[in-house]
Amino acid sequence: MMRAVPAHIPEALAASNVGTWQTGQSVHHYIVDEAAAALFGLDAAKAAEGFLLVNFLRAIHPGDRELFRDRIGRSIEHGGLFVMEYRTTPRPNEVRWVLGRGRYERNAVTGEMQGRGILIDITESKLDGHIEDRALFIAPDAGGSALERAATLALETREAIQEIDGSERPVLVRAIDTLLWALGRVLARHATGGRD
Structure with a gap:
């Protein structure tokens, strides 16, 4: 569903x-x-x-x-x-x-x-x-598991980073994208019952 x-x-x-x-x-x-x-x-x-x-x-x-x-x-x-x-x-x-x-x-x-x-x-x-x-993630449900809440917070953090001016932004974007990628892989593994 x-x-x-x-x-x-x-x-x-x-x-x-x-x-x-x-x-x-x-x-x-x-x-x-x-x-x-x-x-x-x-x-x-x-x-x-x-x-x-x-x-x-x-x-x-x-x-x-x-x-x-x-x-x-x-x-x-x-x-x-x-x-x-x-x-x-x-x-x-x-x-x-x-x-x-x-x-x-x-x-x-x-x-x-x-x-x-x-x-x-x-x-x-x-x-x-x-x-x-690369970022790879799925949209979590509100109020879900700790993992889903972490993904939501990471998305919000990336949105805030986009508002930062200066040379630090690209480094921070790459860092948060790496986190989103990692969270996405774990969420995807959970969604498929542990299969990659």
């Missing part, structure tokens, strides 16, 4: 170059936020109305498109976790690196497959050589 995301999480995600997505009328229709729309060069004003999957496929780098189509197709058909790093081309001569993470589950009442997840812009990490500092 899909869980509601606490109200403060979307703002923290946007400050962290993280977008959100969820299926709309079908598994071929996606409602995204402005950050996610920008990663694909889609009109942010229409993001809440949603876009067909084909609109996202067009913006995926040709070198990653076939693999993406295969993986998303298997996730839509069978359900489960979807994790993939790929490139998008939101505008001519622009390439963004994206880490996508989500989950597809069948609705117990309607039998329809539904999905929800996040898209993390990791372009800076790819360009500055700090690939190991």
Whole structure:
């Protein structure tokens, strides 16, 4: 069953170059936020109305498109976790690196497959050589376990760090992203019953 995301999480995600997505009328229709729309060069004003999957496929780098189509197709058909790093081309001569993470589950009442997840812009990490500092996490429930509360606080800390001026900010961002990555791995392991 899909869980509601606490109200403060979307703002923290946007400050962290993280977008959100969820299926709309079908598994071929996606409602995204402005950050996610920008990663694909889609009109942010229409993001809440949603876009067909084909609109996202067009913006995926040709070198990653076939693999993406295969993986998303298997996730839509069978359900489960979807994790993939790929490139998008939101505008001519622009390439963004994206880490996508989500989950597809069948609705117990309607039998329809539904999905929800996040898209993390990791372009800076790819360009500055700090690939190991990628953030990977899942949105925790409010008032959950100590681990989930730690992830929430880390997201809020990253949002505050983005407001810091000066040369210290990049170092602090990398440090908090490393923490988010570690928390995300542990949360993901717990969500899958201990399997990576």
